[in-house]
Amino acid sequence: MKPARRQESALDRFLRYARIDTQSAEDAPRVPSTRKQLDLARLLLAELKGLGVKRARLDAHGYVMATIPSNLPPGHPAFGKVARVGLIAHLDTSPSASGAGVKPRVFTYRGGDIRLSGNREVVIRARENPELKKQVGKRIVTSDGTTLLGADDKAGVAAIMTLAAQLAGLEAPLHGEVQLAFTPDEEVGRGTAHFDLARFAADVAYTFDGGTLGELNKETFSADGATITVHGRNIHPGEAKGVMVNALRALADVIVRLPRELSPERTEGHQGFIHPHAATGEEALASVKLLLRDFDVAGLKRQKRLLEGILREVRPLHPGARLVLEVKASYRNMRDRLAQVPEVTGALEEATRRAGVKPRWVPIRGGTDGSRLTAMGLPTPNVFAGGQNFHGPTEWLAVEGLEKAVLTGRHLVEVWVELGAKRKSGPFWL
Ligand SMILES: [Zn+2]
Secondary structure, three states, X not given: OOHHHHOOOHHHHHHHHHOOOOEOOOOOOOOOOOOOHHHHHXXXXXXXXXXXXXXXXXOOOOOEEEEEOOOOOOOOOOOOOOOOEEXXXXXXXXXXXXXXXXXXXXXXXXXXXXXXXXXOOOEEOOOOOHHHHHHOOOEEEEOOOOOOOOHHHHHHHHHHHHHHHHHOOOOOOOOOOEEEEEEOOOOOOOOOOOOOOOOOOOOEEEEEEEOOOOEEEOOEOEEEEEEEEEEOEOOOHHHOOOOOEOHHHHHHHHHHOOOHHHOHHHOOOOOOEEEEEEEEEOOOXXXXXXXXXXXXXXXXXXXXXXXXXXXXXXXXXXXXXXXXXXXXXXXXXXXXXXHOOHHHHHHHHXXXXXXXXXXXXXXXXXXXXXXXXXXXXXXXXXXXXXXXXXXXXOOEEEHHHHHHHHHHHHHHHHHHHHHHHHOOOOOOOO
């Protein structure tokens, strides 16, 4: 590896990674869901090796994992007592918008709306992006409007790779063992499906998969997936009188009863929602899939009862139809588990402050790989990486946010050394 790459800026790294198409795919049976994610995985593996990170590997499921050994000298007060810190970002971009041929544009924001050059219809509006105001006179990155940008999550990948180059370099700050992971298929909900926790030998971890500068996340939705299936009876419409039971009509009666005030369009902050997002059907069989979301499991139970109530109401309107509700757990809020290990979020908050950034804890109206990893036993809050408007062509990245993410990560490993020095003995708690 050329020395230049070791010192490559986080922005330059981001621009290189953003140009690589890594879109994942829903419902693809293969792992990872698309082979093109491996293009970035292989590149990162080669770059890590080039940085001198010897324990770096790409596994059969498309996960890149690497270990940067501790550089603490024996005799250091924290020697042997530092938690192993994991840093995680995802390789893939959302299936909701094209990630092919991304042309990132870097420029100094002068204020006002931003009309993108490749598609003049696509406008990043100042009114809809209050964070833009803070970027006047600073550099931001957009796509040309024909694709998403992929800051979700290549900003996280670039931040971690930049930090890895620092930690593996000669002028690294003192740090304990640091584990890195780059995961496929986060956007299709399978980012942790094949996550090898035994190999990823970390005591705590942080996903770099967040938004605006200073935004930290320790709360996510708790999520269930519901399916309502209507079994009807089909017959030639000419002879249907008194015989046909049209599943579509019954399903429509169900959907129309979903409370509007509980929709994603009308909720924010800590409010939950019920969101019908896909329906299929014909006379004999129709079904709708719904996302159930709340920050509390009790709220999810209330939502399930609400759906049961709707079915009770609709059944008598469609004699002969069979309506079935099925609810499956998807993921759970990581808040409760993280509250049991306050050092994990405390260290992150302190590191953010040391990076010169005011930390803000914001609830995520979605899940992260961290929510699943936390449930699997690895406490994993989430860190900003500077991006905004994920999953569409108006996505943009604040360069300052990206750079501060790197700095926050650097302070984070230092804070963990200090915490280790205060401990009486090692290893860590887990
Ligand atoms: Zn993401």
